[in-house]
Amino acid sequence: MAREGVWRMRTGTIVALMAAGILAVPAPGLTDSGSWDSWLLHTGGGKSLKEVCAQDGWRTVRLKEPFRGSDRGAWLRADVVIPPEVDGTGVEGQAVGLKLNSDFGGEIYVNGRLQSRYDNDHAGMALLSRSARAGQTVPVAIRVFRDVQDAGKEQSLSEADFTIVERSRAQERTLIRLDASRRAGRLPDGLIGLSQGAGLPVYSDEIAARFRQIGVRWFRMDNILTNAVRRDDAGRLVYDWSDLDRRLEFMEKLGCEFIACASYMPQVLEAFPDPDRHAPPSDFAEWEELCYQAARHARESGRRIRYWEVWNEANSGWLKAAAGLTPLQTYLRLYDATWKGVRRADPEALIGGPCNASGPWDTSPERGYAVNGETYMRGLLEHCEKTGAPLDFISWHEYFHPPGIFREEAEVTQQYMKDYPRAARGVREFMVTEWNYAWWHDWPQDNEVGAAWMVNSLLRGMLPAGIAKPCFFLAMDFGGSDEFKGEWGMLLGSGRPKAVFNAARLLAMLPRSRIPCDLDDPELAVLAAMDEATGRTGVLLLNFAERYGVERMVRLRVDSLDPRLRGGRLRVWTVDRERSNAFHDRDRAELECVLDRTAAVGGRLAQDLSLPVNSITLVELLPAGEGEK
Known part of the structure; x- marks a missing residue:
């Protein structure tokens, strides 16, 4: 038989089998592994889906194929065909989704409608159908975001895998x-506090009114002493409280407690030049005097500072070692100088630390992100145990991690405290004095992904762990910009609220009897x-x-x-x-x-x-x- 006749016979057989539903031929974009491989790319990420679909300039890209978008990202789209089976299970009547991820996150559109946003660390899913049919075609589009800090950075669509979604999630109410x-007790009087590094860009009545909307009861700031002192021509220390006063006056407008993070080192006090102001003092007695004068000034001005946190993330290297001392010994010397100065001015002031970055663990294969956390946490507890130095609260910082990490950090810290009963008796509360979605610039911090993450970490992490004062970092983006830059603030620099601010408003609207x-x-x-x-x-x-x-x-x-x-x-x-x-x-x-x-x-x-x-x-x-x- 001629080759042409064989092809006609085979083609007719295939068509007949397909018509009978016996044979399913994969759609052109479907891979053997159950992914959708063929997409159209357009670099006009700043345009709406409707606008960009009406334009030329689309080209084909494959799953995991590198591409570059514009300074506003890029668009991907495909007419996705639902296969007959997903992982060996028939799709008829099932809820079918397409798991999606890309390097810098994005927006998922199904049938032309925005369905969700995602981040590369919290991948998204296009819900194609709540009751699928094999062969059903579903238009899917993705606006892929660019890298926050490098618009031209190469990226790819790294995942586009079919999945059957559980009935309980997609089909049942x-x-x-x-x-x-x-009743289940009372909620705290205030669920979220704020944290700001280097001060707010503006201390206006309008910004104060904004923050009152979220019921702020405590507000932590670092960098409060960096510019508070200079030397006159005779070498005497001269104090300048103008910056501290702006902050304290703002706290009055809010009606909240100020948590003063005693940092950083004024240039005239530093032991050696350090542009980041992370040097130890050349004379610890001068640092003690600075803390005394600051606490005294606050008290005499009628704006007493109740909470004093000693330094900021010393465990991560943000406090350099003094001559002849280890970094931990330097921190403990600074801790003593701080509390002694503050307590001379205000004997009832509350003192705490160690203000660790990334909780109470040292670096390990399991916790590569941690650094000297146990060393500093135990080091401070042991120091207070032996010397009787006050430790009224324990503080640390955490970013990015799921709620279980917050709970575990509190549990581990409580275990450490059992080894130091004298020091532990003085500890009134735990504080997480910086906390947000990421410690780097990232788009979720500008949209609802970060807002939902914040509420999730509070409900499943902070509250169950008994963390009394979570301080969301940042209160307000640096500078005065009205642009989204992936910064940490609840407000843009212009004062415009982000989604996370409105989530905090909802929390503040809750009554207190749980x-x-x-x-x-x-x-x-x-x-x-x-x-x-x-x-x-x-x-x-x-x-x-x-x-x-x-x-x-x-x-x-x-x-x-x-x-x-x-x-x-x-x-x-x-x-x-x-x-x-x-x-x-x-x-x-x-x-x-x-x-x-x-x-x-x-x-x-x-x-x-x-x-x-x-x-x-x-x-x-x-x-x-x-x-x-």
Whole structure:
């Protein structure tokens, strides 16, 4: 038989088998490993999806193929065809997703609609269908972000793998049930404090009013003594409290406690030149006198500083060793000089440290990010045990890690304290005086990914660990820019709120009498509370996944509602991919109420909600007359 006849026969057989559903031929972009390999790339990342799709200039790229975008990122798109099987399981009627990741994060669009944002450390997923059909074509687009600090840096789409999503996450409505008559103690008077390095760019009444919206009860600042002293022509020390006074006056406007991180070394006191001001003092007595004068000035001005934290991240090398001393010995000498100076001026001041970077561990194969943490934590405890030096609080910093690390840090520190009972008796509280999504510039710190991460670390980490004063770093981006640069602030330098600020507002709106919730879900978290004086009830709902999150459907049911809520109002506030999110739309920077209606009469609330990926939602029940327009 001629080759042409054989081809016709084989082709006809294949077509017949496909028509009968016996043979499935992979779509052109589908790989044997279950990934979608073929994408179109356009470097016009600053344009909307609609605009860029109408333009020429698209070219084909493969999965993991390097490319460069513009200074606004790039677009990838594909008509993704759902295969008959994923990992050996048929897709018919299943929820099917496409796991996605790229080097610097991005935005995922499905059928032309923004579905979620992701980061390379918290990969995303395009939910293609909640009830899939084999061969179904789904348009998927990804706006891939550029590197925050190097717009021309090469990157690739590193992951585009099909997955079947669990029914409980994508097809079923999760019941969240609360009994409003039950109690689980009280929430702290303030859930989030702030931390700022080098001072705020502006100390205006407008910025103070902003921070009052999130109920700040404590505010930690470092770099408070760096420019506080000079020498006159005769070599005498002359003190300048203008910078410290600006900070203390601002704390008065906020009505909050000031946590003063005694740092850094004034140039006139340093033992040797150091442009970062990380040198030890040439004379520890002069540092002690500086601390005395600062505490005395604050007290005499009527703005007493109650909390004094000694230095900043000395364990990471931010305090150089003095001559003849190890770095730890230098820190302990500085600790003694600080507390002695402060306590001379204010005998009831509270002193703490060691203000470690990355918790209580030394470097190890398991904890490559840690550095001298145990050395400094135990070193300070042992020093206070032997000498009787005060240790009123223990502080450290942590970035990036999941909530379990915060809990473990507190547990390990408590274990260390058992070896030093005299020192431990004086410890009143733990503080994490710097904490955020990343210690580097990163886009999630500008959008809802970082906001949801913050709430997740608080609900699953800080609160269970009993960390009394978490201080979110940074209060406000450096400089006065209104541009997103991946910096750490809750506010842009212009004062415009980011999504994380609005998430903090939702936390501040919660009452204080806690209502327990037994929900056990790795993505959904709940914090509920009631105001005993009025009956006002709030339920905070979080949807955050470490990787591959999906929009979750929930039913919130609250039983045994306070009778004072009958005839009242139901309000729902949300921070998500679009709402209360200046990164998405600068005109939507303020906190948004998405539902405001009269609450159902009776002792029970049943409310269906959809919780987008990386979202924070507050459901408020208000008594009649409260909150009416």
